[in-house]
Amino acid sequence: MTEKERPVRDGEGEARAESRVWNLVAELTYRCPLRCPYCSNPVALRDFPETLAAADWARVFREAAALGAVHVGLTGGEPTTRRDLAEIVQSAAEAGLYTHLVTAGLPIDAAGLRALQAAGLRSVQVSVQDAEAAPSDAIAGTACFERKLAFAREVRGLGLPLTLNVVLHRRNLGRVRELIALARALDADRLELANTQYQGWALANRAALLPAREQLDAAAKIVAEERARAPRPELLFVLPDYFRDRPKPCMGGWARTHLVVTPDGRALPCHGAGELPLEFWNVHEKSLAECWRDAPGMNAFRGEGWMQEPCRSCPERARDFGGCRCQAFALAGDAAATDPACALSPRHALVSDAHGEPRSETWRYRAPA
Amino acid sequence: MSGSNAPLEARLRRILDERYHHRHPFNVRLHGGRCTKDEVRRWIRNRYYYQTRIPLKDGLILTKSEDREFRHGWIRRIYDHDGDDARAGGLELWLRLAEAAGLERAEVASLRNVLPGVKRACDAYVEFVASHDLLASVASSLTELSAGPFLGERAEAFRKHYGWIDEAGLAYFLSRTSQAPRDAAEGLAYVLAHAKTPADQERCTAALERKCEILWALLGGVEWGGRTPRLAPSALLRDEGAEAVVVLPERAVRISASGREILAACDGTRSVEAVAAALRARHPEGESVERDSYDFVERMEGLGVLRLEELGK
Numbered sequence: 001m002t003e004k005e006r007p008v009r010d011g012e013g014e015a016r017a018e019s020r021v022w023n024l025v026a027e028l029t030y031r032c033p034l035r036c037p038y039c040s041n042p043v044a045l046r047d048f049p050e051t052l053a054a055a056d057w058a059r060v061f062r063e064a065a066a067l068g069a070v071h072v073g074l075t076g077g078e079p080t081t082r083r084d085l086a087e088i089v090q091s092a093a094e095a096g097l098y099t100h101l102v103t104a105g106l107p108i109d110a111a112g113l114r115a116l117q118a119a120g121l122r123s124v125q126v127s128v129q130d131a132e133a134a135p136s137d138a139i140a141g142t143a144c145f146e147r148k149l150a151f152a153r154e155v156r157g158l159g160l161p162l163t164l165n166v167v168l169h170r171r172n173l174g175r176v177r178e179l180i181a182l183a184r185a186l187d188a189d190r191l192e193l194a195n196t197q198y199q200g201w202a203l204a205n206r207a208a209l210l211p212a213r214e215q216l217d218a219a220a221k222i223v224a225e226e227r228a229r230a231p232r233p234e235l236l237f238v239l240p241d242y243f244r245d246r247p248k249p250c251m252g253g254w255a256r257t258h259l260v261v262t263p264d265g266r267a268l269p270c271h272g273a274g275e276l277p278l279e280f281w282n283v284h285e286k287s288l289a290e291c292w293r294d295a296p297g298m299n300a301f302r303g304e305g306w307m308q309e310p311c312r313s314c315p316e317r318a319r320d321f322g323g324c325r326c327q328a329f330a331l332a333g334d335a336a337a338t339d340p341a342c343a344l345s346p347r348h349a350l351v352s353d354a355h356g357e358p359r360s361e362t363w364r365y366r367a368p369a
Numbered sequence: 370m371s372g373s374n375a376p377l378e379a380r381l382r383r384i385l386d387e388r389y390h391h392r393h394p395f396n397v398r399l400h401g402g403r404c405t406k407d408e409v410r411r412w413i414r415n416r417y418y419y420q421t422r423i424p425l426k427d428g429l430i431l432t433k434s435e436d437r438e439f440r441h442g443w444i445r446r447i448y449d450h451d452g453d454d455a456r457a458g459g460l461e462l463w464l465r466l467a468e469a470a471g472l473e474r475a476e477v478a479s480l481r482n483v484l485p486g487v488k489r490a491c492d493a494y495v496e497f498v499a500s501h502d503l504l505a506s507v508a509s510s511l512t513e514l515s516a517g518p519f520l521g522e523r524a525e526a527f528r529k530h531y532g533w534i535d536e537a538g539l540a541y542f543l544s545r546t547s548q549a550p551r552d553a554a555e556g557l558a559y560v561l562a563h564a565k566t567p568a569d570q571e572r573c574t575a576a577l578e579r580k581c582e583i584l585w586a587l588l589g590g591v592e593w594g595g596r597t598p599r600l601a602p603s604a605l606l607r608d609e610g611a612e613a614v615v616v617l618p619e620r621a622v623r624i625s626a627s628g629r630e631i632l633a634a635c636d637g638t639r640s641v642e643a644v645a646a647a648l649r650a651r652h653p654e655g656e657s658v659e660r661d662s663y664d665f666v667e668r669m670e671g672l673g674v675l676r677l678e679e680l681g682k
Contacts, residue, residue, distance in 0.1 A: 022621055070607055070616045098605045098616035123603060123618030161603040161618045189603075189618065234673075 035141030038202035058091035063288035080108035093120025105151035131178035169209035195240035208363035247323025247339035254301035267291035272326035388581035402530025433503040462541035469538025486590025508573035513553035596677035599637035
């Protein structure tokens with residue numbers, strides 16, 4: 001028997017040439033009641049109006065399924081700000097996609113959640129910003145913690161699988177134990193302890209967010225202890241690329257398994273790629289298949305032909321794909337450069353020097369959409 | 370000798386009292402007559418793998434000693450298990466137990482149905498002895514201290530509760546009730562005489578704790594074979610030709626054509642063992658059908674594709 005069973009998410013073991021949309025990320029809106037200083041929304045929101053109607057999304061879902069997609073993350077911004085969300089969920093389910101809602105837990109309420117479940121919603125990820133109300137609300141920029149918990153309880157109450165997501169940074173890394181306890185109390189299936197990725201808003205706020213290595217080591221130790229203590233929830237904790245000397249295998253490779261469609265209809269290989277000087281196409285104008293296969297931006301970093309040294313001859317290139325193109329562009333000014341997070345990059349100092357930079361106690365909240 | 374090392378002996382006995390597998394829920398049920406015929410058979414079939422590891426483990430221990438006297442004493446254990454011209458050894462007696470319980474001798478001896486958790490636990494014991502010195506290895510054998518009385522109790526329990534197993538099949542337990550105390554006394558004397566420093570004593574107690582963990586895990590592996598796998602409620606199964614994809618919250622898992630066949634048998638009506646048997650029925654000539662089935666179920670459980678429920682709970 002063959003050994004083909006493995007998580008697609010990790011993009012491991014796949015032939016490098018394979019390019020199949022496994023996962024569609026449907027960014028339904030950039031609106032969000034939260035203002036987190038590490039928001040992954042584009043920094044210049046005003047340029048991107050929300051133009052895809054529910055009927056457009058229904059077509060995108062059908063076309064994504066035809067490209068091989070099995071899963072859709074309904075995200076944003078805050079997807080539950082859309083009044084037509086149940087309609088959107090239903091069309092995704094009808095297209096055969098596994099429907100996963102990524103939400104802050106507001107403005108949606110219990111009745112709204114029941115409507116989504118009736119429409120075919122299968123699982124939910126709820127974010128919190130910390131293990132307690134005051135620090136969580138301080139990061140979110142609005143009072144919302146208790147409401148998030150109440151919503152998370154509704155999710156489990158309806159029997160839906162729950163992922164709790166927390167973005168980690170220097171101000172909350174010390175509360176990983178409490179976060180795990182919170183996830184247990186909420187009966188979450190998974191807890192994503194997602195270390196901040198320093199792009200977009202997070203890069204602008206790096207001095208306020210970047211932790212010390214000791215904080216990460218302590219958190220990793222707690223995660224290992226808690227994993228050994230109980231099988232639930234599944235704990236995800238990955239050391240961030242700033243602390244690993246090797247880049248992350250971003251998106252499992254450029255335009256290889258993940259496809260993002262933005263609120264204005266652009267088809268991108270990741271949520272940050274719109275900031276790169278590349279030509280991507282729009283589902284208003286082309287089929288999703290054309291946007292995926294033929295857009296110049298999609299093909300810019302597929303495979304290995306684009307790689308420079310040291311990536312080009314590196315034995316690890318099949319595993320990490322040269323790292324993150326957006327980070328290479330943001331830090332090194334060249335999207336085809338080796339990700340500066342890699343210690344082999346001639347520009348690694350752009351990342352390693354950040355550890356010695358002075359930290360800040362204040363941050364700039366994401367500007368409202 | 371043991372008088373000077375009484376505190377160590379007390380510690381070792383306390384470890385056994387607290388952690389020996391006589392406390393494991395499966396053993397409690399087995400001795401209490403609450404195991405089904407299938408469960409008793411599964412235990413016999415799987416525990417045979419442990420029996421096959423014992424002579425290997427004792428062979429490793431022999432290689433660690435420079436002392437002729439020690440080797441002379443210890444080598445008897447290998448004959449006890451393997452037998453000699455005059456008498457049947459523990460391995461043969463265990464196969465007779467299997468036959469008396471209605472199992473096929475050849476099937477049990479083939480080891481093809483050994484469950485993965487059982488295999489891991491037994492292999493871990495051999496590995497432990499391979500990677501530790503003589504003192505720790507001997508200390509790890511001291512579970513024999515509890516085995517004597519425990520096996521007497523077991524023979525009684527089998528007579529009382531599992532009368533469908535012929536008395537002749539119980540010869541293994543009866544032979545060990547006399548061998549185990551003798552082996553244990555020798556092993557204990559060695560440990561008490563040689564564990565002189567606090568560090569040595571720590572290594573001995575750690576070795577015995579590890580051995581208790583291994584025996585405990587073995588029974589967990591046996592229980593696992595009786596659980597009922599079914600597709601996790603949150604999973605979405607999509608067929609793609611002969612292959613399939615299982616989609617879970619934030620994860621998708623590709624299933625090969627052969628895996629798809631195993632998955633189809635995981636319908637909530639069969640135990641892990643029965644799933645393997647169903648696959649064997651479909652592939653009578655297959656080389657490693659049972660092991661492939663077990664490995665697949667275990668891997669899918671780890672990925673959250675399958676959920677295993679306990680029968681009757």
